[in-house]
Structure formats: structure tokens, C-alpha cells
Amino acid sequence: MVVFPNCKINLGLHVTKKREDGYHEIASIFYPIAWHDALEIIPTKKESSNIQFTTTGLTIPGNLNANLCVKAYELLKKDFPQIPSIKMHLHKAIPMGAGLGGGSSDAAAVLQLMNKYFQLNITNQQLQKYALMLGSDCPFFLLNKPALATGRGEILQPIKLSLQQYQFVLLFPSIHISTAWAFQQITPTMPEVNLLDIVEQDISKWKNTLVNDFEIPVFKQHPDLALLKNQLYANGALYAAMSGSGSTLFGIFEKGQVANVEFPKHVTVKII
Numbered sequence: 144m145v146v147f148p149n150c151k152i153n154l155g156l157h158v159t160k161k162r163e164d165g166y167h168e169i170a171s172i173f174y175p176i177a178w179h180d181a182l183e184i185i186p187t188k189k190e191s192s193n194i195q196f197t198t199t200g201l202t203i204p205g206n207l208n209a210n211l212c213v214k215a216y217e218l219l220k221k222d223f224p225q226i227p228s229i230k231m232h233l234h235k236a237i238p239m240g241a242g243l244g245g246g247s248s249d250a251a252a253v254l255q256l257m258n259k260y261f262q263l264n265i266t267n268q269q270l271q272k273y274a275l276m277l278g279s280d281c282p283f284f285l286l287n288k289p290a291l292a293t294g295r296g297e298i299l300q301p302i303k304l305s306l307q308q309y310q311f312v313l314l315f316p317s318i319h320i321s322t323a324w325a326f327q328q329i330t331p332t333m334p335e336v337n338l339l340d341i342v343e344q345d346i347s348k349w350k351n352t353l354v355n356d357f358e359i360p361v362f363k364q365h366p367d368l369a370l371l372k373n374q375l376y377a378n379g380a381l382y383a384a385m386s387g388s389g390s391t392l393f394g395i396f397e398k399g400q401v402a403n404v405e406f407p408k409h410v411t412v413k414i415i
């Protein structure tokens with residue numbers, strides 16, 4: 144069985160509080176974006192290990208056994224020993240360390256796929272708990288609809304927000320940002336604005352109101368990213384920002400406006 148996990152962008156992101164457990168409270172609007180990996184699971188006869196995991200596409204840093212897909216399999220296998228041995232293949236297309244949540248999306252897909260394929264009958268509520276054990280972004284991908292995220296990112300309030308009439312330009316400048324490092328750069332503060340109020344307004348108003356707290360420290364470390372954001376606006380973006388802890392910048396354009404846009408050669412450009 145093959146599925147195609149997608150990524151997300153953050154429309155506004157505030158880091159509001161540091162918690163006792165080392166994580167931070169955030170407030171952000173998560174919006175799904177149709178840039179996909181591909182993931183296949185095939186049950187197999189029991190071999191030396193429970194899971195044979197292979198990848199193609201972009202090279203994923205770190206040991207294969209540390210991959211979130213393998214961790215998701217092992218997490219369920221611990222509680223559901225009836226899960227058979229499997230072959231799992233991931234074709235990686237979503238950039239990593241990019242603020243797009245690709246790894247979390249893959250992990251959420253493994254949880255959902257195994258629940259369905261092996262008829263584990265895990266409730267949505269329990270799946271959300273497993274997902275949060277794998278990553279703060281992971282529960283969002285079980286919902287995969289526009290939502291206000293609070294807490295670590297797992298308290299999700301679905302919202303009515305459709306940006307289907309626009310085109311998205313995503314720019315990945317091949318800079319890998321560590322999420323843990325990005326959080327450490329921030330002094331948490333409660334925002335004076337309300338994200339839900341802002342996204343209800345016309346997109347032309349977002350430029351001066353919708354803020355990602357990570358932009359200041361990440362742009363300070365990588366000034367080229369601020370230039371790329373400016374380029375998105377110079378090319379006619381209605382709204383432009385960094386996604387999550389970076390380094391991907393996105394611009395939201397009127398359809399048809401994107402054809403004339405040009406960006407530096409070293410940047411991966413995805414138009415959706």
C-alpha cells in the first residue's frame with residue numbers, strides 16, 4: 144500500500160512560553176501544502192529484523208534506524224505484537240530541516256497506514272498520543288486540515304481557511320535549521336494579536352500583522368533568507384514569510400502572477 148505524505152507551512156508563529164519539560168508553548172496556524180513524499184508498506188515473511196527500511200530521493204541525515212518512519216513502526220509494534228514484519232520504502236522529496244514538517248508527516252502516515260492495513264482499531268485520540276511521542280508537529284498531519292495549533296503544537300482547532308484561489312511559491316535555500324537550536328534563540332512572549340482574527344482579514348493585511356517569531360533569530364544567522372523573503376514581495380507576493388523554524392520561505396501569489404518570477408539558482412523552487 145502506497146501513500147503520499149504532504150508537508151505544511153505555518154501562517155504566523157508565536158513562541159509564547161517555555162515549559163518545565165523543556166518544550167515550548169506555541170500558537171500557529173498550520174496549513175497543509177501539496178508537496179509530497181511517497182511511502183510504501185509491504186508485509187513480509189519474518190526475517191532477521193521486524194522492519195526492512197529503504198529510502199530513495201533526497202538523502203536523509205542520520206542513521207536509518209533513527210528515521211521517524213522506523214520509530215513509528217516500532218512504537219506501534221511494542222503495543223501490538225500481532226503486527227507482522229514489513230518492508231517499508233520512503234521516497235523523500237520534501238526538504239528536511241526546512242520548517243515543512245516532512246519527517247513528522249511521514250511518521251503520521253506510518254501510524255495511519257499501519258492502523259488501517261493491520262486493522263489495529265486504534266482510536267483517533269490514541270493515534271494523536273502516539274503521534275505526539277514522535278514529534279510536536281506529528282498530530283497535525285493526522286488531521287491535515289487548516290488549524291490553529293497551541294500547546295506543543297498538538298492542541299488543534301480546525302479553522303475555515305481556504306487559500307485555494309492562490310498559488311504558493313516555496314523557496315528552499317538548502318540551509319538546514321535545527322528546530323531545537325531555533326527554539327533556544329527565542330525569549331517567549333505572549334502576542335498582543337490574535338492569529339484567528341488576522342487570518343479572517345483580507346490577505347493584503349497580513350504583511351503587517353502576521354508574524355513568525357523565528358524570523359528574527361534565523362534571519363540574523365542567515366541574512367540571505369531575509370533577502371529571499373524580500374524577493375518574494377518584490378515579485379508580487381501578497382504575503383511572504385518563513386515557515387516554522389526555517390529555512391523555507393513561502394510566498395502567496397495571485398494565480399498567473401508566478402510565471403515571471405525568477406529566483407537564485409541554488410534555491411529549490413516549488414510552485415503549488
Ligand SMILES: C[C@@](CO)(OP(=O)(O)O)[C@H](O)COP(=O)(O)OP(=O)(O)OC[C@H]1O[C@@H](n2ccc(N)nc2=O)[C@H](O)[C@@H]1O
Binds near residue numbers: 153167243389
Ligand atoms: C517549529 C515547528 C512549528 O511547526 O515546526 P518545524 O519548523 O520544525 O517544521 C514545530 O513546533 C516543531 O515541531 P517538531 O519538528 O515536530 O519538533 P520536535 O521533534 O517535537 O522537537 C524538536 C526540538 O524542538 C524543540 N521544541 C519543539 C516543539 C516545541 N513546541 N517546543 C520545543 O521546544 C525541543 O527542543 C525539541 O527537542
Ligand SMILES: Nc1ncnc2c1ncn2[C@@H]1O[C@H](COP(=O)(O)OP(=O)(O)O)[C@@H](O)[C@H]1O
Binds near residue numbers: 209210212242250322
Ligand atoms: N522520515 C524523515 N524525513 C525527514 N527527516 C527525518 C525523517 N526521519 C528522521 N528525520 C530527521 O529529522 C530531521 C528534521 O526533518 P524534518 O522533519 O523534515 O524537518 P522540519 O521539521 O524542520 O521540516 C532531519 O534532518 C532528519 O535527521
